[in-house]
Amino acid sequence: MRFFEQLVHDGKSECFYQVPMEFNKTTDKSILRYCIGAALYMPATRKMISQEIIAHKYPACTTIVLDLEDALGDLQVVEGEENLLHMLSDLASARASEQLHIDAMPLLFVRVRSPQQLEKMIEQLGPYQQMLTGYVLPKFSTKDGAHYLEQIKKQNELGYTLYAMPILESQAILNKESRLAELLAIRTLLEQFEAIVLNVRIGSTDFCGALGIRRSIQHTVYDLATVQDCLADIMNVFLRDESPFVLSGSVWEFFGTDDAVAGLLREITFDTLNGLIGKTVIHPSHIEVVQAKYVVSHEExxxxxxxxxxxxxxxxxxxxxxxxxxxxxxxxxxxxxxxxLRAQAYGVLKPGVSYEQLFTKQVGV
Known part of the structure; x- marks a missing residue:
């Protein structure tokens, strides 16, 4: 895979001073952690995911998260687990028959609900875990974080290559009185498992939910005072000095209008200004916009x-x-x-080329 593959021909592009690198799940972690880009979440109950991956329905999509958590109602979980098994079986068959090459396969993650469900999915998926890049761990905390990470580490010791992407979104992080101690303890825990932690994600939707607030299409999470306060502490703990961790930005909830794109661009601008790289997205129209904003300007x-x-x-x-x-x-x-490192992953624009030109070229505008 390569970001903006459709704009790069024979290693050259009219848009890029330095073209983005090629990568797949086996790429060295030091650079792969910057390559999550726009992570497209899909409910694990969705029936056509494997066919869409094999057919490259979304050519710009380089990361997919198959969601067993908030995207599913409680009564849909078993259906999602069963569908996930069938989907990974289909992908394994496509790989075996050379319909699908590893270099053309998105980074594929499963978001589980709990350490207990992770244990169940590991047993259920077995060798089909070879199709995965890793697991997304929601509401990550000191209470159950080690249980999550030990299981993934054990799978790697058995020969798989799997990464963890914990999500910081728990009440203990939101609450001012417990936040700093919890964040420092989580950082210490993640440092012990640093080799398997690919990316640390921020779950602002859960923070908003706990506070009973929601940003509008004209505002970003940085406009919500209590959430911004929490984000600032997370960034302070995880981005200082030469931290081994990459933090990703919050999901943008709006789509389908010019205002939605404008709001997304505003929020990504604040993300990158604050050192966040990568963003959860819930609609394919977000992918090109998000990834265009991560390309490095020639001046930078x-x-x-x-x-x-x-x-x-x-x-x-x-x-x-x-x-x-x-x-x-x-x-x-x-x-x-x-x-x-970001320039390696996303490329460098030629002087005079803007990121707006980049994402409009991708979608044929």
Whole structure:
């Protein structure tokens, strides 16, 4: 797979100064953790998922999460579990018959409801777990987090390559009086299992639900004071210094109108400004918009490359190649490293090309 594959031909593109890299589930974790992009959630009861993957119905879709949790009613869970087994069986057959190559297969995750359901799904899916990139772990907390992670670690010891993507959305994180202790304890736990933690996700919908609030199409989660306060603490704990963790942004709930796209763009702008990469999406129309915003501009790339090149102590500060800012080698070093990793994954735009041009070209506008 490659982001914007339809715009890259023979390793070149009229849009890209540096084209995005190719990747699949076996790509080294140091870069794969930046490649989640727009993670499209689908209810695990959906019957046609395997056929859609084999047929490449959504060519821009590089990550799919098969949801056994909030996307299903309690009475649908068994149906979802059974459908998931059939779907992965179909994908395994397509792989065996060379209808589906690993390089053309989206990163595939299953969101479970509990450690107990994870245990059940591991037993039920067995060798079909080879089709998965990992599991999404909702309402992740110190109470049951180790149980989740130990199970995934054990599967890797048996020969699978599976990652965990915990979601920070519990009441203990939302509540001010328990938040800091819980976040620090979760970080310590995740550090112990860092080799299998691909991405740390933020579940703002649950935070809003607990508070009885909801953003409008004109607003972002950063406009909700209590949620923004919680997000700030999560980012402070998980993004400081050279953290091994990548944080992803909250799901955007609106689709189908120009206002919905405009709101999504506003929220992604705040996400990236705050260091979040990757976003949960619930509609295919969001995919191209989200991933276009992660492409690095030529100016950002030049700044980041220059900072890394000049980080050996000869100079401390220097005017940027665009002549419009000062680059400080020590304070901007971590930013520059992360920007170059993002450039590997999503590419670098040619001077004069905007991200708007990128996502409109993808959808043929």
């Amino acid at each position: 790339y030049c700044d980041a490359a220059h900072i890394i090149e000049q980080s050996h102590g000869e100079i401390g500060v220097e005017k940027s190649s665009y002549g419009n800012k000062m680059n400080e080698m020590k304070p901007h070093f971590v930013w520059a490293k992360r920007m170059l």
